[in-house]
Amino acid sequence: MAVKKRLNMRKRYELLTRGLAWEPSYQPREKVFPYEDFEGIKITDWDKWEDPFRLTADSYWKYQAEKDKKLYAVMDSFAQNDGFLNVSDASYINALKIFIQGVSPLEYQAHRGFAHLARQFAGEGAQIACQMQSIDELRHIQTQIHTISNYNKYFTGMHDPFHMHDRVWYLSVPKSFMDDARTAGPFEFITSISFSFEYLLTNLLFVPFMSGAAHNGDMSTVTFGFSAQSDESRHMTLGLGIIKFLLEQHEDNVPIVQKWMDKHFWRSYRLLGIVSAMQDYMLTESPLSWKEGWKIYFEDNAGALFNDLSRYGIKMPKFHEVATAEADHLSHQVYSVFYAFSHAAGFQTTVPSAKKMDWLSEKYPDTFDKYYRPRWEMWAEMEKEGKRFFNGGLPLDCQVCQIPMVFTDVVNGNPMKPTHRVSEYKGDKYHTCSDGCRDIFENEPEKYVQALVPPQQIFQGNCGGETIPDVLNWYHFAADDGGEYHGSTDEKNWKKWHGEQSDSGSQEKA
Amino acid sequence: MSVNISKKAIEPIRTNFAYTERRVGKRPATRYQEATYDVQPTCGFHYRPVYDPSRELFDESRTAIVMEDWYAFMDPRQFYYTPYVTTRANQQEVMEKNLSMIEKQELLSTVPEALKQLVRDVVIPLRHVEYAANMNNQHIADQGYGASITGVAAFCGFDHIAMSQYISKLALALDDNEDNGLIAAREAWMDSPDWQPLRALIEEVFVVDDWFETLVAQDIVLDGLLHPLIFGHFMKEVTAKGGIPIAMMTAFMNDWYPETIRWTNHLVKVTAKESDANNALLAEWTKKWVAKAEEALKPVAELAFGDAGAEHLDSVKKELIGRLSKQGLKV
Numbered sequence: 001m002a003v004k005k006r007l008n009m010r011k012r013y014e015l016l017t018r019g020l021a022w023e024p025s026y027q028p029r030e031k032v033f034p035y036e037d038f039e040g041i042k043i044t045d046w047d048k049w050e051d052p053f054r055l056t057a058d059s060y061w062k063y064q065a066e067k068d069k070k071l072y073a074v075m076d077s078f079a080q081n082d083g084f085l086n087v088s089d090a091s092y093i094n095a096l097k098i099f100i101q102g103v104s105p106l107e108y109q110a111h112r113g114f115a116h117l118a119r120q121f122a123g124e125g126a127q128i129a130c131q132m133q134s135i136d137e138l139r140h141i142q143t144q145i146h147t148i149s150n151y152n153k154y155f156t157g158m159h160d161p162f163h164m165h166d167r168v169w170y171l172s173v174p175k176s177f178m179d180d181a182r183t184a185g186p187f188e189f190i191t192s193i194s195f196s197f198e199y200l201l202t203n204l205l206f207v208p209f210m211s212g213a214a215h216n217g218d219m220s221t222v223t224f225g226f227s228a229q230s231d232e233s234r235h236m237t238l239g240l241g242i243i244k245f246l247l248e249q250h251e252d253n254v255p256i257v258q259k260w261m262d263k264h265f266w267r268s269y270r271l272l273g274i275v276s277a278m279q280d281y282m283l284t285e286s287p288l289s290w291k292e293g294w295k296i297y298f299e300d301n302a303g304a305l306f307n308d309l310s311r312y313g314i315k316m317p318k319f320h321e322v323a324t325a326e327a328d329h330l331s332h333q334v335y336s337v338f339y340a341f342s343h344a345a346g347f348q349t350t351v352p353s354a355k356k357m358d359w360l361s362e363k364y365p366d367t368f369d370k371y372y373r374p375r376w377e378m379w380a381e382m383e384k385e386g387k388r389f390f391n392g393g394l395p396l397d398c399q400v401c402q403i404p405m406v407f408t409d410v411v412n413g414n415p416m417k418p419t420h421r422v423s424e425y426k427g428d429k430y431h432t433c434s435d436g437c438r439d440i441f442e443n444e445p446e447k448y449v450q451a452l453v454p455p456q457q458i459f460q461g462n463c464g465g466e467t468i469p470d471v472l473n474w475y476h477f478a479a480d481d482g483g484e485y486h487g488s489t490d491e492k493n494w495k496k497w498h499g500e501q502s503d504s505g506s507q508e509k510a
Numbered sequence: 511m512s513v514n515i516s517k518k519a520i521e522p523i524r525t526n527f528a529y530t531e532r533r534v535g536k537r538p539a540t541r542y543q544e545a546t547y548d549v550q551p552t553c554g555f556h557y558r559p560v561y562d563p564s565r566e567l568f569d570e571s572r573t574a575i576v577m578e579d580w581y582a583f584m585d586p587r588q589f590y591y592t593p594y595v596t597t598r599a600n601q602q603e604v605m606e607k608n609l610s611m612i613e614k615q616e617l618l619s620t621v622p623e624a625l626k627q628l629v630r631d632v633v634i635p636l637r638h639v640e641y642a643a644n645m646n647n648q649h650i651a652d653q654g655y656g657a658s659i660t661g662v663a664a665f666c667g668f669d670h671i672a673m674s675q676y677i678s679k680l681a682l683a684l685d686d687n688e689d690n691g692l693i694a695a696r697e698a699w700m701d702s703p704d705w706q707p708l709r710a711l712i713e714e715v716f717v718v719d720d721w722f723e724t725l726v727a728q729d730i731v732l733d734g735l736l737h738p739l740i741f742g743h744f745m746k747e748v749t750a751k752g753g754i755p756i757a758m759m760t761a762f763m764n765d766w767y768p769e770t771i772r773w774t775n776h777l778v779k780v781t782a783k784e785s786d787a788n789n790a791l792l793a794e795w796t797k798k799w800v801a802k803a804e805e806a807l808k809p810v811a812e813l814a815f816g817d818a819g820a821e822h823l824d825s826v827k828k829e830l831i832g833r834l835s836k837q838g839l840k841v
Contacts, residue, residue, distance in 0.1 A: 004686045004687055005686060005688060006687070007682075007687050015678060015682060015689055016675045016678040016679065016682075017675065017678075019692060019693075019696055020637060020638060020641035020674055021641065022638065022696075022699065022700060022709075024713045024716070025713075026709065026710040026713040027713040027714065027716060031716075032713065032716045032717060034561075035561050038561065056672075056675050057668060057671050057672030057675055058598075058602045058606075058675065058676075060595075061595050061598040061599040061602055062599045062602060062603075064591075065592075065599035065600075066599075068592040068595060068596065069596070072592060082520055085520070105549075105551065108549055108657070109551070112550075112568075112651065112652060112660065115648050115660070115664055115667075116648075116652040118644075118648040118651075118652075118667070119645055119648035119651075119652050124641065127644075127645070128671060131644070131664070131667060131668060131671065134648075134651065134664055135591065135664050135665070135668060138590075138591050138664065139591040141545075141549065142541075142545040142590050142591050142592070143591075143592075145527075145544050145545055145549075146541055146544065146545070149527065149544055152524065152527055153522035153523065153524055153525065154520070154522055154523060155523075156523075159524060159528040160527065160528035160529055161527075161529075162549055162550075162551070163528070163529060163548075165551070166551050166552060166553050166554040167553070167554055172554070172556070175551075176556040176557075179555060179556040179567060180557060182567055183558060183559040183567060184560060185560060185561055447557050447560070448557075450556060450557045450558065451556045451557065452554060452555075452556050476528060489523075493523070497520055
């Protein structure tokens with residue numbers, strides 16, 4: 001018998017996978033891969049694609065099954081032992097409500113989006129990487145559903161996340177973000193999701209939620225978070241891999257990719273505004289401030305990354321300096337919107353406790369005491385007098401990011417001056433929150449005029465009726481899903497379970 | 511000694527998510543149901559796809575099949591991610607044991623060379639067919655409507671890529687880890703007259719736009735003929751001629767096929783039952799693709815069985831039609 005050749009992992013993977021694809025000859029290539037060219041990206045050789053994972057299907061099954069076995073064991077034991085009783089405080093659960101309503105549905109969309117790439121990319125290496133990510137994303141939404149399922153039995157606001165995601169005003173921020181990427185061509189989608197979101201900014205989403213969960217005793221969420229992280233590291237490799245591949249394939253790709261990076265950096269950054277509010281205000285115990293996270297995960301990491309990419313002629317994304325300047329203000333501005341409109345939200349808010357305000361002063365020495373503490377103290381006073389502040393009107397939302405217009409001209413040293421911008425398209429005026437969003441609008445007005453901006457949709461009667469209760473009903477919000485945390489069902493139940501006296505109305509919590 | 515662990519009972523405020531309660535009532539939903547029912551977005555789409563501006567991001571009109579409720583179909587295997595990978599990991603464990611025994615005992619050296627060559631000719635080019643089957647299932651996972659269908663299509667596609675890799679492993683094993691078998695099979699796939707009708711058929715499936723028609727052509731018809739023909743009938747002959755180790759290396763396919771037709775059977779049943787129009791359309795597609803696939807598979811069947819090829823092909827065709835009529839399809 002002949003001596004058997006030894007194959008290393010890389011060679012073996014290549015032999016098993018490469019050469020599966022072929023150049024179609026019975027059908028025109030442009031019919032088989034109809035979306036390969038229209039974005040202007042030029043691919044000269046798909047074989048130059050470096051497989052980032054080199055995972056064969058059988059090893060994928062093995063690794064993933066092993067991970068899930070551990071994950072579901074933790075989940076089951078958490079449920080059996082009423083693990084939810086051990087979180088720091090019921091107010092912490094509001095972060096999970098935002099997660100299941102706002103983030104989990106994005107995982108589902110990513111699953112479908114990567115299936116689209118797995119079909120439309122013409123190289124087998126890229127296809128297989130994308131299809132693995134596609135079912136990874138399915139894993140993520142499903143493990144999130146199963147983790148939250150237990151919380152849903154004991155807390156408000158998590159009972160109908162997918163219905164809510166398609167309809168609710170503040171959830172149009174994440175939904176429009178993902179719809180934007182999904183309705184773009186395949187190369188823009190992967191630049192948006194794999195690079196701008198997952199490679200560049202994912203830690204800013206992941207660390208606040210997962211180490212937030214760890215600091216607040218939520219071991220169930222920590223477990224799914226860390227279990228997902230090993231998938232995420234594969235996805236990040238894909239994100240950087242695809243960018244280098246595109247940049248190396250043809251120099252004409254460089255300006256196109258740069259434009260997408262600019263756009264999706266800003267889109268992702270605006271979306272993360274919601275995370276900043278959650279991180280600084282909604283976590284009972286905050287492990288890290290938004291500003292600190294931005295410094296580590298964007299300023300330091302992205303600086304190094306873009307240094308590396310500069311050899312292709314790629315520059316830091318446009319308006320990155322605005323985002324960095326805003327780090328002192330972002331969470332305060334966004335949470336104040338949540339506070340003022342939480343009567344129409346699927347989570348509760350409250351004035352930060354004295355302890356929390358001191359933490360914010362310490363983390364934001366240049367801005368919190370000067371601009372934001374006075375307002376919280378005023379709102380605390382109003383609450384004490386039984387006049388908890390809610391904004392009864394409807395906000396004006398940005399046509400692009402769909403966040404109400406709260407952003408200010410921080411980068412030019414005018415934190416009290418709004419950066420509301422107006423553009424005209426075909427005789428109509430469109431409002432955006434910032435230069436970043438205005439740029440995006442003006443580059444593709446025909447896309448953004450289609451946006452279903454929630455206040456306008458409500459005025460047009462497309463959201464279940466004319467009154468706020470009609471709209472909330474259409475959202476499937478129950479009466480105790482939103483509003484003030486003090487006195488809420490969640491707070492009352494929490495105290496009952498812990499044998500404490502209910503003291504609704506008091507805003508001091510240890 | 512019995513231990514009495516006292517635990518403070520805490521009354522939950524609800525049993526289910528609202529979206530599963532609407533489906534299953536107050537009784538607790540299963541994890542499969544939680545992971546599947548109504549998870550796909552249905553409205554509130556902000557922008558039309560730039561590559562398909564006549565439709566919404568998720569749009570029922572991407573197929574001519576009409577369903578009142580797309581979740582009328584639920585996977586009888588109840589696959590969501592975890593049971594899917596767990597089931598496959600267990601199957602892979604068996605495959606690994608088979609392979610390791612074949613290697614350790616040098617079992618392939620007992621297989622007659624002529625038989626090995628026949629397997630190289632008949633089976634190895636199928637890695638390209640499996641690869642294409644993956645692409646077609648990714649099309650369904652991408653364009654389809656309803657998380658219960660698109661999820662199983664995503665898994666089915668993954669299975670096909672796995673099978674293309676199992677076939678590639680077989681090729682390497684037959685040739686002591688040299689890639690000449692892979693190269694020869696690729697040349698046959700690209701140029702040999704035996705394989706061109708099938709390659710032409712597969713390229714035709716690539717350009718089908720209606721995702722449900724893709725599903726009929728790929729998962730119901732083509733798999734429904736090719737898998738029993740090769741991994742059933744042909745492997746039986748291979749086994750009889752002294753090729754047990756080869757059959758062991760494709761054992762995954764033998765388990766996969768009867769498992770997979772559970773969901774395609776059920777899908778046909780539910781969809782055909784919905785309306786006469788659905789039934790007629792499914793029947794039309796089935797007939798169309800059975801006719802095409804039968805033509806395309808003739809030279810492959812001949813390659814595998816010689817003069818008996820037509821007979822084997824006819825037998826798997828009858829089996830397929832019989833199975834589909836049992837589901838209520840008027841074929």
